[in-house]
Amino acid sequence: MTALSPAALSLRGVSASYGGAAVLRDIDTDIPSGALSAVVGPNGAGKSTLIKAALGLVPSSRGTVRFLGQPLARVRHRVAYVPQQDAVAKDFPITAVQVVEMGRYPHRGWFRRLRAADDEAVADAMADAGVSDLARMPLDELSGGQRQRVFLARALAQHADVLILDEPFTAVDTRTEAALLGILRGLCDGGKSVIAVHHDLRTVSERFDHATLLAGTVLASGPAREVLTSAHLERAYGIPLAASRAET
């Protein structure tokens, strides 16, 4: 992370609403590149909406969004996204390796066949995510943690520079969470940027470099330890819930 490199994600004047109700108002923030960054905040704070708006998934959103200093349309193949598990069709007939192969589609479009280099990227990604032995397994027979690893493998196979994950640690046990965080940390050490929506405040300051605290708008943004202070959390979560949650 240097002062010269453009932010992994930069938002200026971003607003978004669902069904007429404003969820985000005037978001101005930069999430640095080369860092493991968390987007945190209470339920309904607009965490998922923030990243979806950045990715162009919220039709009502307005404002300027830049990934690595460029509009998304120019750097689409450099940005990988892992949606929340709820957003994925649960009973879809698909094997783990087929999910990971989708990570190569941004490079191949609608028609071009996957080549040997793509197969290699898929195999490497599955090995890195620890799911090589699950390749032929139907997705609906995997545990929550195994599924999350498969989706992370799809993002790895994309060879993107920015990875965006929406609640990647729900429905996974603490051991898997630690393993996934280890993989994400490794990516950042290699110069990639990772942005994760996260709800567990306990792990943010120790595991993440950067945090953006949301409650409809950005309450604080910066190094994780400086953002997750009692004063900020009180503003985000309200009293008395804030004090107890912040200290657990």
Add this chain to the structure above:
Amino acid sequence: MSADAMMIIVIAGLLSTGCAILGSFLLLRRQALLPDAVSHAVLPGIVLIFLLTGQRASLVTLLGATAFGLLCVLGFDWLRRTGIVASDAALALMFPALFSLGVLGISRFASGAHIDIDSAIYGDITFAPLRTVALAGVAVPRSLLITGGAALVIVLFVVLLWRPLHTSTFDPEFAETSGLRGQVASRALLVAVAGLAVVAFDSVGAILVVTFFIVPAATARLLTHTLGAMLVVAVTVGWLASWLGQRLAVGFDSSIPGTIGLVSVALLGLALLASRVMRRSRKPATPVS
């Protein structure tokens, strides 16, 4: 087997091919009731064409019906995307609104004429071999051309749009962010469903169309683990139900579409049993540490 019996099996099989393929996508997208909704939503189109031309069972009628079928599916898609109501509610809003519009149109402007969906665009597969058109001097059943053409178009459609259709059905947000333009593929799917439903209603009747869209797909889902395999099995189930249903209907002197429908459901029941046995005999997934 008589030539007419064979023709009925082939027409039903061809129809089930298009329906089972599109129906598999609808089932996985939780939009299984879409063809049924289209079957009601076409009424104002039929009434409108009657008011404009005085015709009630012509090619123009089919075009009017198709226009309102498209209005139904695209209106549903738009409502769903606004996020104002959930997906199932969006469908439940669209088709009763259109159907009511058709009923109002009949009672206000055409109460003297006998118009209903059955007489205007709903055919019956039993008589399909008898409605022929001359093709290079040969009398060919109209339904054979329609269902054969539809099956060919649907197969081409899915082969060409495989990647965006597959991806956006599984993970719509990923399909969008990865530049696959999943929304374009999703809309194309809806248009294909509306088009196929209307021409199929005209050829073989509503019950069989709604059955073929969903039951073979649901049967195939129980037996397969990839979408490609699901489509192949769904089409096979459709042809099997067509053949068995026609044979049994002749044997028991019963309704052909009704018997094909019941056979389809019976095959679904068998698949359910088979999938239970398959699951029990397979080892559980090995946990990853």
